[in-house]
Amino acid sequence: MRGQHLLVLVLLLLSTSAAAxxxxxxxxxxxxxxxxxxxxxxxxxxxxxxxKPAAKQWVRLEKSGDDSQPDFYAINQYPGPVEIEVDWEAHDNVIAMPELPRRFVVPPGETSALFSVAGVGQATSWSFTLQYRYVIGQPLPDYAGAVPYLPPLASGGRFQVTQAFGGEFSHQDEQNRYAVDIMMPVGTPVHAARAGLVLEVEDDHFKSGTQQAYANKANSIRILHDDGSMAVYAHLELEKAQVRPGLQVEAGELIGYSGNTGFTTGPHLHFAVQVNRGMQLVSVPFEFTHADGHTLPPRFGEWLEGFKP
Incomplete structure (x- = not known):
């Protein structure tokens, strides 16, 4: 009997989007x-x-070659790198070369063969199923950023911080511990806090609430920086993104408009800097630059002011 395969997708992060x-x-x-x-x-x-938008799968594991010794490769439709981890779900009389489980850093596009699978020795019957998961961004286990960020506001805009690092309402998990919430009306311009490559745009969500079901329903923009870190701008307005994946943006450039989508009690902008650490997205501390040149971490209750870089 020839080897059988089944691919089981497990996601660590919101990784689907589609046209509205x-x-x-x-x-x-x-x-x-x-x-x-x-x-x-x-x-x-x-x-x-x-x-509701139909989901799109951005990263896939595919099979090629002879069924007696198939090769597996990855397709990454993001404009930046992802890290993928592949493991057996079940296997009998079969080996992988190189051995599984294993992690691979996958650049944009289609890879060459990552690994192959074959029966053990003279085995006439073998079978297996695979599972994989991925995280957007290259692995940065020792990241310690020191680059300051502009307030993500239009020049002259002035808005208050309503939740800062470690905020008790929703800034307790790894992805959001070092995030800031800035209260602003729906439709307020949002500008890039740092130059980079647009990785991901979610633009089609239109509901909000405090139930957990809304946790992954926020419109957002993710921008990759030259040191591998990524800025996340979330709770944006429906169908108002001004950028698309693959576009380079400069610090201070208009990228979208604030909204009230996803897990939220009211209109605001959620901003965080994240890295891929150990196959999970974690937020990292950052500082905002102020118009007089000094830099400080965001503080609860302070007023941020936008200025031209």
Missing amino acids: KKLYKYQDERGLWHFTDKPPVTDRAVEVRQL
Whole structure:
């Protein structure tokens, strides 16, 4: 019997996005109802409903070659690197070369073969299933950043910090411990705090609340910096992102508008700097630069002011 394979995807982070979808409903002059996913050409009243976006898989493990000794490679559709960990879910009379479990750093695009699988010795029957997980960003186990960040505001904007590092409401986990929440109305311009490459844009979520179900429903932008760290701008307004994955942005450039999407009690911008440490995203401390040149970590209750870099 030839080797069998089954790939089981396990994700560590929000890693799907898709084009926004709307449903248009209207009644024609004969009284018939019409439903379409494209804006209709009509002078009749049109009801528009926002639909949940279909998920897209950004990183895949694929098989190639002869079934008697298949090779496995990865496809990474992010414009930056990811780290992928592959392991057996189950295996019988089979080996991997190199041995599993193993982690691979995968650049954008399609890799060459990462590993191959074959039956042990003269075994006539062998089978296996694989599982894998990935984290966006290259591994940075010893990262200690020292680059200051601009307040992510338009020049002249002035807004208050309502939750800083270690905030009791939602800044207790590894991804958000060193995050800052800045209270601002929906539609406030958000600017890049540091230059980098846009890795990921979530632009299609439209609901919010304090239930855990909303934890992964925030519109956000993730930007990769030249030292491998990544800035996350979250709770952004629906369909108002001004950037796309693969675009280079400069510090101070407009990237989107604040909103009230995802796990939130009200409109604000959530900002954090994260790195991939041990196959998980963790936030790291950072400091904001102020107009007079001094740098400080964000503090609860302070007012941040935007300025031209």
